[in-house]
Amino acid sequence: MRVENVVCPFCGCLCDDIVAEVEDNRITAVKEVCSSGRSFFLNARTEATRPTVDGKEVEWPEGIDAAARILTDSACPLIYGLSSTASEAQRKAVALADVLGASIDSTSSVCHGPTTIGIQNQGEPTCTLGEIKHRADLVVFWGCNPAEAHMRHFARYSVSARGKLTPQGRRDRTVVVVDVRPTASSRKADFFLQVRPGSDYEVLTALRALLKDETLDVTDVGGVSVAQLADLLERMKGCRFGVIFFGMGVTQTGGKHLNIAELLALVAELNAYTRFTAMAMRGHGNVAGADCVLTWQTGYPFAVNFARGYPQYNPGEFTAVDMLGRQEADAALIIASDPIAHFPRRAADQLRRIPTIVLDPEVNLTAQEAQVVLPTAIYGVSAAGTAYRMDNVPLPLKRVVDSPQPTDEQVLDWIIERVKTCSA
Amino acid sequence: MLGIINGEVYDPQNGINGQVRDIWIEDGKTVSGESVDRAGAEIIDAAGLVVMPGGVDIHSHIVGAKVNAGRKFRPEDHRDHVRSRTAVTRSGSGYTVPSTFLTGYGYAEMGYTTVMEAATAPLVARHTHEELEDTPMLDKGAFITMGNNHFIMKCIRDGQREKARHYVAWLLGATKGYAIKIVNPGGVENWKWGQNVGELDDEVIGFGVTPRQIITTLAWINDELGLPHLPHIHGINLGQSGNARTTVETIEALEGRRAHFCHLQFLSYGGEPGKRVRSGAAELARAVNEHPNITVDIGQVIFGEATTMTSDGPLQYRLHRLTGNKWLNDDVEGETGGGVVPIQYKRSNPINAVQWLIGLELFLLIDDPWRVFLTTDHPNAGPFFCYPQVIKLLMDRDYRAEMLLGIHRRARRSALLAELDREYSLYEIAIVTRAGTARALGLRNKGHLGVGADADVTIYRKLDDKEAMFTEPYLVLKDGQIVVRDGRIVREHQGRTLYVAPPYDPGIEADLRTHFEECYTISFDNYPVAPEYLSRSEVIPCA
Numbered sequence: 001m002r003v004e005n006v007v008c009p010f011c012g013c014l015c016d017d018i019v020a021e022v023e024d025n026r027i028t029a030v031k032e033v034c035s036s037g038r039s040f041f042l043n044a045r046t047e048a049t050r051p052t053v054d055g056k057e058v059e060w061p062e063g064i065d066a067a068a069r070i071l072t073d074s075a076c077p078l079i080y081g082l083s084s085t086a087s088e089a090q091r092k093a094v095a096l097a098d099v100l101g102a103s104i105d106s107t108s109s110v111c112h113g114p115t116t117i118g119i120q121n122q123g124e125p126t127c128t129l130g131e132i133k134h135r136a137d138l139v140v141f142w143g144c145n146p147a148e149a150h151m152r153h154f155a156r157y158s159v160s161a162r163g164k165l166t167p168q169g170r171r172d173r174t175v176v177v178v179d180v181r182p183t184a185s186s187r188k189a190d191f192f193l194q195v196r197p198g199s200d201y202e203v204l205t206a207l208r209a210l211l212k213d214e215t216l217d218v219t220d221v222g223g224v225s226v227a228q229l230a231d232l233l234e235r236m237k238g239c240r241f242g243v244i245f246f247g248m249g250v251t252q253t254g255g256k257h258l259n260i261a262e263l264l265a266l267v268a269e270l271n272a273y274t275r276f277t278a279m280a281m282r283g284h285g286n287v288a289g290a291d292c293v294l295t296w297q298t299g300y301p302f303a304v305n306f307a308r309g310y311p312q313y314n315p316g317e318f319t320a321v322d323m324l325g326r327q328e329a330d331a332a333l334i335i336a337s338d339p340i341a342h343f344p345r346r347a348a349d350q351l352r353r354i355p356t357i358v359l360d361p362e363v364n365l366t367a368q369e370a371q372v373v374l375p376t377a378i379y380g381v382s383a384a385g386t387a388y389r390m391d392n393v394p395l396p397l398k399r400v401v402d403s404p405q406p407t408d409e410q411v412l413d414w415i416i417e418r419v420k421t422c423s424a
Numbered sequence: 425m426l427g428i429i430n431g432e433v434y435d436p437q438n439g440i441n442g443q444v445r446d447i448w449i450e451d452g453k454t455v456s457g458e459s460v461d462r463a464g465a466e467i468i469d470a471a472g473l474v475v476m477p478g479g480v481d482i483h484s485h486i487v488g489a490k491v492n493a494g495r496k497f498r499p500e501d502h503r504d505h506v507r508s509r510t511a512v513t514r515s516g517s518g519y520t521v522p523s524t525f526l527t528g529y530g531y532a533e534m535g536y537t538t539v540m541e542a543a544t545a546p547l548v549a550r551h552t553h554e555e556l557e558d559t560p561m562l563d564k565g566a567f568i569t570m571g572n573n574h575f576i577m578k579c580i581r582d583g584q585r586e587k588a589r590h591y592v593a594w595l596l597g598a599t600k601g602y603a604i605k606i607v608n609p610g611g612v613e614n615w616k617w618g619q620n621v622g623e624l625d626d627e628v629i630g631f632g633v634t635p636r637q638i639i640t641t642l643a644w645i646n647d648e649l650g651l652p653h654l655p656h657i658h659g660i661n662l663g664q665s666g667n668a669r670t671t672v673e674t675i676e677a678l679e680g681r682r683a684h685f686c687h688l689q690f691l692s693y694g695g696e697p698g699k700r701v702r703s704g705a706a707e708l709a710r711a712v713n714e715h716p717n718i719t720v721d722i723g724q725v726i727f728g729e730a731t732t733m734t735s736d737g738p739l740q741y742r743l744h745r746l747t748g749n750k751w752l753n754d755d756v757e758g759e760t761g762g763g764v765v766p767i768q769y770k771r772s773n774p775i776n777a778v779q780w781l782i783g784l785e786l787f788l789l790i791d792d793p794w795r796v797f798l799t800t801d802h803p804n805a806g807p808f809f810c811y812p813q814v815i816k817l818l819m820d821r822d823y824r825a826e827m828l829l830g831i832h833r834r835a836r837r838s839a840l841l842a843e844l845d846r847e848y849s850l851y852e853i854a855i856v857t858r859a860g861t862a863r864a865l866g867l868r869n870k871g872h873l874g875v876g877a878d879a880d881v882t883i884y885r886k887l888d889d890k891e892a893m894f895t896e897p898y899l900v901l902k903d904g905q906i907v908v909r910d911g912r913i914v915r916e917h918q919g920r921t922l923y924v925a926p927p928y929d930p931g932i933e934a935d936l937r938t939h940f941e942e943c944y945t946i947s948f949d950n951y952p953v954a955p956e957y958l959s960r961s962e963v964i965p966c967a
């Protein structure tokens with residue numbers, strides 16, 4: 001069987017033109033897909049797996065019971081992950097956090113959390129990816145490397161994509177990469193500006209100063225000559241429709257949200273000359289959805305705490321790394337994420353110490369250390385759901401093959417019901 | 425069976441003006457009192473209380489991409505405005521841009537039971553519906569922005585009105601939308617070039633069509649499809665001095681076709697373009713009075729915090745430049761755009777004071793309450809939960825006079841308002857907040873309490889202070905169940921999503937597939953919102 005227009009939930013590109021061949025309830029081939037997506041689809045597990053409690057296989061009601069007990073016994077539970085699950089499950093996760101008075105945080109806090117804070121300071125001139133495909137004649141990639149991290153981004157949206165005002169694709173665009181070292185992306189660019197690590201803020205400020213016709217009394221900023229910056233700025237002012245895509249090279253280096261506020265201020269100011277936009281290169285397939293869902297249910301996109309009965313927002317306090325690092329979180333529910341593999345040592349160590357529940361299709365490193373493991377179906381492969389692309393365009397994830405596993409949404413619903421009866 | 429007896433009933437649709445009537449309810453509908461078994465019925469004694477149908481809001485920005493972007497970038501809006509979870513309700517935060525649950529609770533606690541989301545870009549309609557699912561207590565629907573849609577503009581350019589008609593029918597069904605929304609026709613497309621339109625016959629770049637053609641074509645389509653609501657128009661030049669002229673021209677351009685003009689206050693500015701704003705309320709009220717084909721809502725300014733958010737990209741940029749406040753912009757491929765800018769309306773600001781005056785003057789100068797409706801264009805001119813304040817302003821001329829004393833001197837000096845001593849009656853309030861809006865929306869089962877209506881009922885204590893009276897209803901019933909008591913939620917309720925599904929020629933799908941390949945970054949098959957997104961819904965029939 002051939003299934004068309006499958007949405008690949010792997011990264012924030014959410015390419016929705018994948019063709020999957022299915023035989024005997026297994027995906028045997030995928031077309032129109034990048035290598036990450038291919039490996040995601042072809043290695044997707046479809047066999048039945050039972051929950052485990054303390055390493056022993058149990059039936060589902062027992063697993064749900066154990067999870068609910070851990071959460072209700074906790075004084076300060078943490079719910080974390082969310083970026084590789086569907087928005088339907090994210091909605092339930094926030095509901096559970098509300099019932100528990102828990103903290104809830106997504107992987108945003110260790111990738112584009114500073115972007116959100118930058119936007120809260122400065123605003124955000126942006127657009128959907130189709131506007132870039134059809135209009136953009138100047139494309140800047142700053143601190144990101146889509147050639148390796150978002151492999152079809154160039155072809156579908158930003159560089160070689162052929163659009164209405166860009167009928168010749170790559171030839172109709174000027175491509176600029178700003179990064180601290182040459183990358184696969186910079187090799188595809190017309191111009192590469194190599195900045196000194198940690199100097200993005202200075203470079204952005206210099207561009208803003210030049211835009212205001214200030215004279216700079218230095219010859220270079222952050223390793224880039226003022227002449228080069230002036231040249232880039234003229235291209236920015238003179239283009240028809242420009243965009244800066246930015247990644248963790250800007251969000252997670254010194255200055256963090258200040259870098260982003262500066263970048264967004266520059267982009268806003270360029271609109272006095274031409275149309276200019278900015279967009280965060282979101283990594284995980286539905287990390288944008290996690291921001292959206294948390295925002296519409298609580299008012300805040302990440303780092304939310306319900307301990308007082310209402311949502312409070314404080315990055316640095318209620319963010320998962322900090323809740324764990326201070327040894328404040330005393331139980332954790334991890335949904336579709338592997339923090340032990342990625343968090344700083346202190347935070348990961350706390351996760352090993354406290355009772356932890358994992359909802360994930362895979363037995364990842366965190367699951368290996370967890371008390372309760374609840375193996376779920378895979379959204380976009382064996383479960384239908386919704387994911388938000390990096391430009392916040394929501395797409396329907398398909399159920400391409402059947403799975404005996406329940407979805408994250410179902411399991412969270414069971415836990416909520418059980419928690420409510422435990423508390424009552 | 426439930427009876428609300430002895431109440432003073434205001435049901436303008438059925439001509440009931442404060443007479444004592446009994447209302448009988450069964451299975452979520454109002455039923456005739458004749459066949460009622462009163463012995464077994466649960467009885468609410470409403471003696472001395474005011475009984476009205478549940479409120480129906482015709483224009484409010486409550487959910488979807490733009491609203492959520494507003495929530496996300498305004499933590500300062502939420503911090504001091506929180507609501508704790510209870511045994512029956514979810515927690516949340518937000519003042520001008522509250523979280524979804526708070527929006528549902530806030531409306532219900534004010535006696536409103538139906539709300540229309542005023543602008544959804546079709547590409548992100550799925551997002552709108554996800555949020556509507558998390559907006560409890562209310563029946564709701566979403567207007568779909570079409571005034572800058574490439575497919576429609578191409579059809580107009582090529583003289584293919586029929587094809588445009590089938591497309592609109594398809595689009596409404598595909599997005600599970602309720603009505604055609606037009607925002608700054610052509611101007612939002614031109615904004616993608618850093619420009620705008622200023623006249624009805626300006627050209628839309630790349631299409632060679634005009635705002636006039638877009639509006640008249642969509643108004644024609646609306647009639648042809650027999651949609652329950654009217655084309656819902658936010659015209660050109662919103663927020664700019666001198667736009668009263670182009671708004672009147674837009675009304676005249678319709679040549680008698682029916683249409684709804686939203687937040688008319690923002691489109692009733694006299695004076696010269698680029699110069700000081702003056703009230704154009706008299707001019708606009710005259711035009712509305714003379715054109716029975718037109719209904720309007722006001723978008724009354726409330727002094728205090730607001731968040732402006734529209735699909736009108738160039739307007740939002742102008743507001744950003746004007747105020748220096750932070751700015752969100754979101755251009756949507758091939759369809760529309762949008763922006764968000766926080767704003768404060770101050771009594772002491774002469775422009776804001778004139779805006780406040782214009783809204784009230786329109787309310788008082790438009791003769792027929794069935795054609796003028798109460799909104800604050802939430803959260804553009806102010807938050808929805810300030811409606812009771814507006815009701816008091818309309819019903820109480822002493823309160824109006826007192827408020828007038830507090831506004832900027834220059835605005836006060838020129839105010840027509842000082843001479844207007846009309847006071848709205850409870851009957852008229854019932855029209856501008858429920859009966860009239862339900863009628864304009866084509867919702868036959870709402871806005872009244874006749875047999876067969878949805879049993880959405882609000883019971884108020886009769887107080888002299890009308891703001892207090894309308895802030896805290898004694899009881900609110902949704903689908904025949906008590907959901908609010910003394911202004912607090914006692915039961916969470918999942919309302920319906922209302923949408924239209926007009927028939928279209930499936931033959932256009934081939935054209936649409938080509939259009940999607942040329943115009944979009946998502947596939948045609950992944951565009952429509954599947955019925956599974958709507959847990960409880962009702963298709964409102966077309967004529």
